[in-house]
Amino acid sequence: MTAPLAQAVTEGDLGAWVIKARGSEPSTQEHVRSGFVQASSWCVRRSYRTDLVRAGQPVLLWVSGREAAAPAGIHARGSTTGVVTGDRMPVRLESLPRPLLRSELAGHPALEALEVLRMPAGSNPSFVSRDQLVVLQELGLDLRCT
Numbered sequence: 001m002t003a004p005l006a007q008a009v010t011e012g013d014l015g016a017w018v019i020k021a022r023g024s025e026p027s028t029q030e031h032v033r034s035g036f037v038q039a040s041s042w043c044v045r046r047s048y049r050t051d052l053v054r055a056g057q058p059v060l061l062w063v064s065g066r067e068a069a070a071p072a073g074i075h076a077r078g079s080t081t082g083v084v085t086g087d088r089m090p091v092r093l094e095s096l097p098r099p100l101l102r103s104e105l106a107g108h109p110a111l112e113a114l115e116v117l118r119m120p121a122g123s124n125p126s127f128v129s130r131d132q133l134v135v136l137q138e139l140g141l142d143l144r145c146t
Contacts, residue, residue: 007048008115008123008127009049009052009127009129010052011052013129013130014052014057014127014129014130015058015127015128015129015130015131015132015133015134016057016058016059016060016127016128016133016143017049017053017057017058017059017060017080017089017125017126017127018059018060018061018062018074018115018116018125018126018127018128019042019044019059019060019061019062019089019091019124019125019126020061020062020063020064020116020124020125020126021042021061021062021063021064022063022064022065023063023064023065023066023067023069023070023071023072024065024067028063028070029067029069029070031076032063032069032070032075032095033069035094035095036061036075036076036078036093036094036095037094039076039091039093040081040090040091040092041088041089041090041091042061042088042089042091043087043088043089043124044084044087044088044089044124044125045087045123045124046084046086046087047123049123049125049127050084050089050125051084053080053083053084053089053125054080054083055079055080055081055082055083055090056079056080057079057080058077058078058079058133058143059077059078059079059080059089059091059093060074060076060077060128060136060141061074061075061076061077061078061093062074062075062116062126063075063099064120071099071101071102072101072102073099073100073101073102073103073104073105074096074099074100074105074136074141075095075096075099076093076094076095076096077093077094077096077141077142077143077145078091078092078093078094078145079091079092079145089125092145094145094146096141096142098140100136100139100140100141102117104139105117108135108139110131110132110135111132111135111136113132114128114132115127115128
């Protein structure tokens, strides 16, 4: 009998969900330009993680790729507004005043283990732990939406 796989994240160690977008997608570029004001839900892949989503949890939006208009990194902050239904995570998002770029995060000793850096094609949603979120906040990430 095979032992069940360990869950990478639990409610107890969740700092924030990380939802992902490809910088090369026109819809992502439009969200970046508009400050994510039209984003009320985000497509995610059903897994044990989506069963952990509750209203009011912090969310970060990661843009991947090499687009000059939307360089890889954390571009938005917000919160979940309900539970996942189907493949949609309900969210409220707003742009960060300045994105936290992959190049800044990858060289940081406390953040180089971020799942989104280690496994860029991994799960959506990804996550940051509580400890990683504290470090992100020390770097200037403000989770409060206006």
